[in-house]
Amino acid sequence: MSDFDDHGPTSLPEPPPPPPEPEPPKPVEVFADYVDGMTAGVERVSIWSKPDAILLRFASGDELTWALDDLRALPDQADARGIVVKPGHDSLERLIVRDPGIAIHIRENAKRLGQRPPVTNIPRIAGWASGAVASVALIIFVLVPIMANQLATYLPPEGERALGDATFGQIRTALSSDASPVSLCEKPEGMAAITAIEKRLNAEVDLPYPVEIAVLDHELVNAFALPGGRIIVFRGLIDDAQNAEEVTAVIAHEIGHVANRDPTRDALRSAGSIGVLGLLFGDFAGGTVMLFLANQLVNAKYSQAAETGADAYAHDLLQRADIDPKWIGTFFERMVEEYGDAEGVMAHLSSHPQSRARIEAAATASGGRTYRNEVLTDAQWAALREVCGPRPASDDGNDKSPDDDAEEEGWEEPDTRRQDAPTGLSGDN
Numbered sequence: 001m002s003d004f005d006d007h008g009p010t011s012l013p014e015p016p017p018p019p020p021e022p023e024p025p026k027p028v029e030v031f032a033d034y035v036d037g038m039t040a041g042v043e044r045v046s047i048w049s050k051p052d053a054i055l056l057r058f059a060s061g062d063e064l065t066w067a068l069d070d071l072r073a074l075p076d077q078a079d080a081r082g083i084v085v086k087p088g089h090d091s092l093e094r095l096i097v098r099d100p101g102i103a104i105h106i107r108e109n110a111k112r113l114g115q116r117p118p119v120t121n122i123p124r125i126a127g128w129a130s131g132a133v134a135s136v137a138l139i140i141f142v143l144v145p146i147m148a149n150q151l152a153t154y155l156p157p158e159g160e161r162a163l164g165d166a167t168f169g170q171i172r173t174a175l176s177s178d179a180s181p182v183s184l185c186e187k188p189e190g191m192a193a194i195t196a197i198e199k200r201l202n203a204e205v206d207l208p209y210p211v212e213i214a215v216l217d218h219e220l221v222n223a224f225a226l227p228g229g230r231i232i233v234f235r236g237l238i239d240d241a242q243n244a245e246e247v248t249a250v251i252a253h254e255i256g257h258v259a260n261r262d263p264t265r266d267a268l269r270s271a272g273s274i275g276v277l278g279l280l281f282g283d284f285a286g287g288t289v290m291l292f293l294a295n296q297l298v299n300a301k302y303s304q305a306a307e308t309g310a311d312a313y314a315h316d317l318l319q320r321a322d323i324d325p326k327w328i329g330t331f332f333e334r335m336v337e338e339y340g341d342a343e344g345v346m347a348h349l350s351s352h353p354q355s356r357a358r359i360e361a362a363a364t365a366s367g368g369r370t371y372r373n374e375v376l377t378d379a380q381w382a383a384l385r386e387v388c389g390p391r392p393a394s395d396d397g398n399d400k401s402p403d404d405d406a407e408e409e410g411w412e413e414p415d416t417r418r419q420d421a422p423t424g425l426s427g428d429n
Contacts, residue, residue, distance in 0.1 A: 029047070030046070033095070052067060053067045070112075072086055072089055157228065163264065168226060182217060185388035189383035190384050191215075194384065197213075201318075207229055212231070215234070217388040227263045239385070246328075249318060249327035249328040329359040
């Protein structure tokens with residue numbers, strides 16, 4: 001008999017039982033500060049981190065669940081390790097988390113933390129923006145000019161002089177090509193000629209302060225007035241003038257601006273506008289204001305009414321001094337021929353609007369009467385033309401060109417300082 005028959009079948013061992021299922025990890029509890037946005041109190045809460053949310057548990061036993069997708073981070077947070085979040089764009093609630101682990105968990109799983117709120121009420125926002133722009137425009141273009149006009153009337157002469165003196169140095173620096181200011185022309189003989197022009201015009205009877213004329217050694221064909229009676233004439237204008245009467249006429253025009261306080265009004269208007277813009281943007285320091293004022297005064301473009309008023313004053317002043325007002329027209333005529341009758345011309349005097357009309361007004365003011373003219377002697381005129389130093393040999397005033405010699409045969413060129421000198425206005429239309 002076999003062993004199988006003797007002992008029966010062999011039994012197999014039982015398989016081991018399966019291991020128990022692992023328990024899910026318990027949520028981690030940390031603490032944070034909660035602000036409800038309605039009261040000033042801060043409440044300590046425990047936070048339970050979940051895969052898709054955070055659970056806030058209060059000491060009272062109340063609970064709040066904030067979905068991670070709803071969380072929004074507050075910008076500009078100083079503590080880079082922590083985080084401040086709120087449950088949605090419009091919520092006033094805040095949760096201040098200082099635990100770095102929870103902060104990392106929120107940053108990694110809350111995918112919309114940096115999402116900006118949607119822009120709503122666009123028409124209303126556009127309306128408010130348009131209103132703000134209109135308000136600024138109203139202040140700059142309406143209220144500031146009105147206030148400047150009033151203040152220019154009541155500003156004492158000492159205040160005007162101080163305003164003019166403050167900008168004069170800035171003007172000399174602004175016009176310079178290097179760090180040094182533009183030189184003043186002060187040759188005694190030339191300045192004596194300037195004094196002779198001042199005495200001939202005798203404009204101080206109309207002004208609350210004496211006129212002070214300075215000549216700058218600059219090639220710009222320009223003259224302008226500063227508040228307080230200071231008038232600046234550029235060497236380029238003297239070089240371009242045909243005679244002393246033209247220089248005198250231009251100075252009379254600038255005195256008209258001084259008498260009407262146009263420079264003071266323009267400076268106050270510019271300063272007021274800059275002040276308003278500075279309040280809005282905070283970009284304008286005091287030095288920038290002064291430089292801007294200097295540029296505005298050099299390149300001043302007064303209103304047509306101001307230009308007409310200055311011309312009318314100059315016509316009257318020249319007539320009282322027995323100088324033909326037409327000399328304003330002859331100077332402007334050459335400016336128009338050289339630069340054109342349009343705005344934006346580099347020469348300040350030729351940039352005034354409607355130069356043709358002003359030329360005709362000067363011819364009309366002349367009235368066809370005889371004037372003494374002859375503001376300066378030949379020697380004084382020569383000295384004025386060299387007020388900044390000796391002139392180059394090829395630049396002896398506005399002398400004849402080589403072609404003039406052929407034209408002079410049998411014809412005598414008229415004296416440009418006599419009343420019957422050509423005005424340059426014939427056929428001007």
